[in-house]
Amino acid sequence: MAPIRNxxxxxxxxxxxxxxxxxTTIFNDKNTIDPETVPLDGxxxxxxxxxxxxxxxxxxxxxxxxxxxxxxxxxxxAIYGYGVGKVVKSDHxxxxxxxxxxxxxxxxxxxxxxxxxxxxxxxxxxxxxGLPLSVxxxxxxxxxxxxxxxxxxxxxxxxxxxxxxSAGAGPVGAFVIxxxxxxxMKVIASAGSDEKLRQCKEFGADVVFNYKTQSTEEVLxxxxxxxVYWDNVGGATLDAAFGNAALHARxxxxxxxTQYNSQEATPYKNIxxxxxxxxIVSGFLVFDHEAEWEDKFYAEIPKLLASGQxxxxxxxxxxxxxxxxxxxxxxxxxxxxxxxxxxxxxx
Ligand SMILES: NC(=O)c1ccc[n+]([C@@H]2O[C@H](COP(=O)([O-])OP(=O)(O)OC[C@H]3O[C@@H](n4cnc5c(N)ncnc54)[C@H](OP(=O)(O)O)[C@@H]3O)[C@@H](O)[C@H]2O)c1
Numbered sequence: 411m412a413p414i415r416n417x418x419x420x421x422x423x424x425x426x427x428x429x430x431x432x433x434t435t436i437f438n439d440k441n442t443i444d445p446e447t448v449p450l451d452g453x454x455x456x457x458x459x460x461x462x463x464x465x466x467x468x469x470x471x472x473x474x475x476x477x478x479x480x481x482x483x484x485x486x487x488a489i490y491g492y493g494v495g496k497v498v499k500s501d502h503x504x505x506x507x508x509x510x511x512x513x514x515x516x517x518x519x520x521x522x523x524x525x526x527x528x529x530x531x532x533x534x535x536x537x538x539x540g541l542p543l544s545v546x547x548x549x550x551x552x553x554x555x556x557x558x559x560x561x562x563x564x565x566x567x568x569x570x571x572x573x574x575x576s577a578g579a580g581p582v583g584a585f586v587i588x589x590x591x592x593x594x595m596k597v598i599a600s601a602g603s604d605e606k607l608r609q610c611k612e613f614g615a616d617v618v619f620n621y622k623t624q625s626t627e628e629v630l631x632x633x634x635x636x637x638v639y640w641d642n643v644g645g646a647t648l649d650a651a652f653g654n655a656a657l658h659a660r661x662x663x664x665x666x667x668t669q670y671n672s673q674e675a676t677p678y679k680n681i682x683x684x685x686x687x688x689x690i691v692s693g694f695l696v697f698d699h700e701a702e703w704e705d706k707f708y709a710e711i712p713k714l715l716a717s718g719q720x721x722x723x724x725x726x727x728x729x730x731x732x733x734x735x736x737x738x739x740x741x742x743x744x745x746x747x748x749x750x751x752x753x754x755x756x757x
Contacts, residue, residue: 416443419518419733421483425471427671428741431734434471435489439731443521450501453529456511456522459756462492462547463736463749468670479695488517489733492552494543495522496756502529509534512546518733520753533704538712542724543756548581548748549722550712552696556664557585558711559703560694564662565638569594572634574651577642578615579606580740581722581748582664586640587613588720598633600626600647602743609723609746621647630654644668645676652689653680661691671741723747 417439425434445455466480467489474482483489493516497509505511512535515528524532537543541550548554567573573590577583578599590597591614599615601607607618619629627650630636635656641648645668651661668676684691714720725747727736732751739745 413442413444415439416441416519416521417730418488418520419730421471421485421487421489423485424473425468425671429468429471429734429738431738435734435737437731437734441519445499445521448499448523450499450523452501452526453523454500454502454505455498456495456516456524457498458493458495458516458518458520458522458730458753460494460544460547461516461518461730461733461751461753462551463733463740463745463751464491464552465665465667465670465740467491467737468741479697488519490515490517492516492547493518493522493753494546505532505534510537510543511535512551514552518730518751520730535708538716541712541716544724544726544748544750544752545712545715545722547750548724549585549715549720550708553581553748554585554711555700555703555707556694556696557582557589558707559696559699560662560664560692561586561589561640562703563699564660564690564692564694565590565593565640566660567593567595567638570596571637572596572598572656573638573640574598574600574630574634574636575615575640575642576600576621576647577665577667578610578613578618579723579746580642583640583642584609584613584722584747585720587615590638590640591615595638596633598629598636600629603746605746613721626650627653635659638662640664642667649676649678649680652678652683655683655687655689657687659687659689661689663691663693667741724750726750726752728752 513532573595579601597615598617599610600621610618634654639651642665644666725745
């Protein structure tokens with residue numbers, strides 16, 4: 411067989427602020443692979459089907475020597491993240507042609523040969539009938555696990571109490587809204603556009619507001635005090651939540667997107683309420699708890715999603731060349747639903 415195209419998205423330059431498609435990442439469609447002769451050496455060849463654009467990927471665009479909870483991307487190499495693909499050829503006894511796999515280490519490329527170091531991150535799975543593969547990157551994937559695990563561990567939800575969720579229309583926020591409603595809470599959700607607010611309502615939120623055009627302070631003062639704050643954003647929104655917390659509130663710190671592209675620190679004028687209200691603030695990283703919760707999550711959640719008992723929404727871009735743009739979209743809020751890059755059809 412002659413070599414075939416294996417386009418890649420290459421990490422080219424550390425962004426100064428927001429990622430710049432074509433500059434910080436470059437689409438290279440000149441790369442090729444020969445599926446007949448590619449050395450597998452105990453690994454396998456995966457056809458990449460769908461990839462995820464996640465906010466945390468911006469944090470990997472940093473100097474290699476700067477430590478963080480996830481390694482930095484290497485300049486000149488393909489970027490990688492959560493993806494779903496299909497095994498097309500295998501030299502590994504645990505994986506066969508036709509297997510569906512998902513991993514956090516999947517290259518933004520058309521084909522991927524995992525290294526031995528990647529094996530522990532790869533999960534083989536049987537898709538739930540009726541559930542698109544892309545959902546295994548959203549509500550049935552890492553964002554869903556994030557919401558499910560941290561809510562189970564830290565929300566201590568009580569019927570009739572008030573929950574506030576920021577970035578409510580994203581895959582994490584949408585899942586949290588539904589968990590909070592399932593537990594009988596009143597849910598306030600914020601997002602950055604009318605379309606997103608409409609989605610938050612569909613997911614079950616009782617009160618929705620656009621944090622760009624309405625005062626978070628005023629909404630929380632009117633609709634709170636809040637017993638659980640699910641924080642996807644940090645910054646002034648978190649400060650407003652501190653100021654409007656109920657006694658013994660639980661704050662789940664999940665994301666800090668206000669600072670992913672900026673060095674400017676927020677002046678937290680309400681932080682003393684942690685003491686005054688005896689707020690329990692829990693920082694959460696999904697990687698710390700996945701092993702313990704994974705089986706329970708996969709046994710329960712894909713079925714609920716396939717049956718429509720749990721809702722999700724997606725924002726799809728078609729073509730690997732859209733990867734750089736997709737990464738920017740989640741940073742600036744252009745995505746409406748879980749941002750997916752469709753790389754190839756599952757044929
Ligand atoms: N701790 C963990 O283990 C873990 C795991 C997964 C995700 N996360 C974090 O959880 C958060 C949500 O993730 P997701 O996948 O559901 O993302 P997402 O909602 O699909 O995308 C991020 C959203 O953040 C909002 N945003 C961007 N800049 C903002 C700003 N300056 N102020 C307020 N909102 C802003 C945008 O929506 P608007 O249009 O509404 O502004 C954007 O669509 C992210 O911060 C992510 O890093 C953490």
